[in-house]
Amino acid sequence: MVMNYMLSEEEQLLIETAKIVANEKIKPVRQYYDKNEEFPWSIINELAKADLCGVYIPEAYGGLGKGIMGLILVVEELCKIDAGIALTLAATALGILPILLFGTSTQKKKYLPDIAAGKSIAAFCLTEANAGSDVTAINTTAIQDGDHYIINGNKCFITNGGEAQVYTVFVKTNTDKGLRGISCFIIDKETQGFAFGKKEHKMGIRASSTRELIFNNCKIHKDQMIGHIGAGLIIAQKTLNYSRPGVAAQALGIATGALYEAIHYAKKRVQFGKSIITFQAIQHMLADMATEVEAARAFLYSCVRMIDAKISKRISKESAMVKLFCSEVAMKVTLNAVQILGGYGYLQDYNVEKMMRDAKITTLYEGTSQIQRNEIALGLIKETVINE
Amino acid sequence: MNKIVICIKHIHNIGINYFDLYALEEGVQLKEQNQDNSKVIVFTMGPRGSESTLRTAISKGADEAYLLTDDKFFKGSDTIATSYILATAIKLLVGQYKIIICGKKTYDSGTEQVGPAIATMLNIPHVSYVREIKSINQRRLTVERVVDDGYETIRSSLPVLLTVTNGVHKPRIASIKSKLLARKANIKIFNAYDLDINTSKIGLYGSPTQVVSLYTKKKKLKKKFSGSARYIVSSFIKQFNNSI
Numbered sequence: 001m002v003m004n005y006m007l008s009e010e011e012q013l014l015i016e017t018a019k020i021v022a023n024e025k026i027k028p029v030r031q032y033y034d035k036n037e038e039f040p041w042s043i044i045n046e047l048a049k050a051d052l053c054g055v056y057i058p059e060a061y062g063g064l065g066k067g068i069m070g071l072i073l074v075v076e077e078l079c080k081i082d083a084g085i086a087l088t089l090a091a092t093a094l095g096i097l098p099i100l101l102f103g104t105s106t107q108k109k110k111y112l113p114d115i116a117a118g119k120s121i122a123a124f125c126l127t128e129a130n131a132g133s134d135v136t137a138i139n140t141t142a143i144q145d146g147d148h149y150i151i152n153g154n155k156c157f158i159t160n161g162g163e164a165q166v167y168t169v170f171v172k173t174n175t176d177k178g179l180r181g182i183s184c185f186i187i188d189k190e191t192q193g194f195a196f197g198k199k200e201h202k203m204g205i206r207a208s209s210t211r212e213l214i215f216n217n218c219k220i221h222k223d224q225m226i227g228h229i230g231a232g233l234i235i236a237q238k239t240l241n242y243s244r245p246g247v248a249a250q251a252l253g254i255a256t257g258a259l260y261e262a263i264h265y266a267k268k269r270v271q272f273g274k275s276i277i278t279f280q281a282i283q284h285m286l287a288d289m290a291t292e293v294e295a296a297r298a299f300l301y302s303c304v305r306m307i308d309a310k311i312s313k314r315i316s317k318e319s320a321m322v323k324l325f326c327s328e329v330a331m332k333v334t335l336n337a338v339q340i341l342g343g344y345g346y347l348q349d350y351n352v353e354k355m356m357r358d359a360k361i362t363t364l365y366e367g368t369s370q371i372q373r374n375e376i377a378l379g380l381i382k383e384t385v386i387n388e
Numbered sequence: 389m390n391k392i393v394i395c396i397k398h399i400h401n402i403g404i405n406y407f408d409l410y411a412l413e414e415g416v417q418l419k420e421q422n423q424d425n426s427k428v429i430v431f432t433m434g435p436r437g438s439e440s441t442l443r444t445a446i447s448k449g450a451d452e453a454y455l456l457t458d459d460k461f462f463k464g465s466d467t468i469a470t471s472y473i474l475a476t477a478i479k480l481l482v483g484q485y486k487i488i489i490c491g492k493k494t495y496d497s498g499t500e501q502v503g504p505a506i507a508t509m510l511n512i513p514h515v516s517y518v519r520e521i522k523s524i525n526q527r528r529l530t531v532e533r534v535v536d537d538g539y540e541t542i543r544s545s546l547p548v549l550l551t552v553t554n555g556v557h558k559p560r561i562a563s564i565k566s567k568l569l570a571r572k573a574n575i576k577i578f579n580a581y582d583l584d585i586n587t588s589k590i591g592l593y594g595s596p597t598q599v600v601s602l603y604t605k606k607k608k609l610k611k612k613f614s615g616s617a618r619y620i621v622s623s624f625i626k627q628f629n630n631s632i
Contacts, residue, residue: 010568017564024561051564064564 018077033207048118061112072249079253084207095122161211182232193218204357251330317379398438407491416449464592471505519555
């Protein structure tokens with residue numbers, strides 16, 4: 001927490017502002033939103049008022065132009081207090097990234113300013129009941145009809161589903177072309193033939209909405225396509241390369257929050273006539289937790305600096321590594337935080353219980369830890385081919 | 389144009405004085421409610437380092453900021469001298485104003501005197517411990533102030549000086565864009581010479597009261613009692629009787 005990463009003054013300003021909003025606005029209501037599984041619109045409004053919604057969006061579109069670094073600093077800071085509420089912001093970034101990275105200037109002008117201003121939020125829609133890690137198995141189709149496409153099928157587990165105004169949806173435009181048969185469309189919430197299904201009840205990140213999307217002869221103009229026809233898979237992969245550090249930042253924030261709770265509890269908790277932080281067993285646990293958290297942070301920041309510098313097109317391996325590492329650290333650290341709090345840690349009255357539940361998702365979504373390892377291994381194989 | 393004047397204090401190592409945030413918020417809300425190009429003008433008297441507090445005020449909605457600073461002549465000013473400097477500056481630099489708002493007290497010295505003294509020197513009415521401005525027009529306002537066992541509603545003519553408590557309007561969180569703009573904002577700096585002030589009324593010599601020494605209160609040694617409840621109580625009473 002005192003390690004210095006030479007952040008710029010403006011980056012420190014982002015952190016400082018996110019910290020104020022997290023402590024003043026989110027902390028008092030985090031248990032309420034977790035318990036009631038209510039979508040935190042009032043908090044999104046606060047984030048918008050503080051200019052935190054568009055930190056990664058270029059200034060030309062009303063954002064602050066602080067890149068993925070800006071995004072991860074804000075997400076980390078918010079997740080120290082509550083990952084469920086912060087996810088609305090991170091998932092919006094994921095949902096809007098296909099437009100940011102591959103959209104036409106007309107599409108950017110139409111969608112980015114409202115996202116930057118916090119007037120609308122977005123959702124990334126890839127997963128289907130039978131297509132999780134295996135993207136190519138998606139069944140939702142888009143059939144061309146003159147200047148339009150007719151979309152049919154269902155998406156599931158969509159973060160911000162039902163609440164977002166903008167959906168970037170991956171569909172099959174050609175069922176015979178496999179990997180090259182996938183395309184990506186921007187679909188507005190109010191579009192006819194687009195409806196919402198079941199809302200999921202989750203272990204953690206319960207303030208975030210996770211819903212099924214139903215497309216029933218949903219008619220979309222061809223101008224709503226992102227990139228060219230058949231580019232969907234590449235768009236999805238590149239988007240995930242940029243968004244995985246965001247998941248890593250959630251994980252890092254949760255881990256940091258849990259570490260903080262554990263230290264403070266260990267100082268206060270007296271057993272055998274002493275505060276338990278004087279016991280070496282506790283000290284060593286805290287030391288390992290702190291070391292892992294700091295290593296995760298150093299890895300994440302340097303990885304994101306590299307991504308923002310745009311010095312390399314190949315970032316999928318590093319982006320997978322950092323997501324894998326940070327999420328695994330979050331799971332370990334939150335488990336140990338609960339362990340240090342003992343029975344109290346298992347109670348909902350103490351924050352580490354929620355942090356442990358929230359941490360788990362970071363090892364699952366945007367690719368499980370196992371999928372990240374596949375990605376890393378693939379990167380290793382490709383790299384060595386190029387070098388040889 | 390309606391000018392709303394806010395007097396704030398910079399506290400070393402802390403920044404803007406807590407109650408001054410409420411004074412500022414009340415002023416900025418007044419400006420936002422009246423769409424008649426009102427302007428919020430903040431003043432502070434203090435060392436050069438007080439500039440950061442003025443930038444905080446700008447990031448939270450103030451339009452103009454004045455720093456009254458003079459190492460030679462302002463140093464050692466007590467509440468009367470400070471009020472004199474602020475009143476002189478307001479008279480000279482603002483002229484006509486609708487309202488002056490101050491925090492009810494400062495966090496460090498906490499005399500609660502500067503606000504009312506400024507009003508006296510400017511020859512305008514003042515209302516202290518205000519928690520909310522209920523209504524305001526061009527000629528008068530109605531406020532609710534906190535008294536010992538409840539609230540009092542007061543009507544006053546304008547201009548008026550209010551000192552406010554942590555009232556109904558919670559201070560806003562400055563947005564990132566406003567903080568970035570505040571960093572570049574022009575802070576107007578005035579010294580004793582610029583204000584053409586009577587130096588016999590300010591600083592150490594112009595202050596009827598002077599701080600002779602300042603120290604942190606030492607904590608008395610705490611004694612720990614342990615054992616049975618009966619033993620703890622009896623030994624505590626014994627100790628207590630001995631100490632008084």
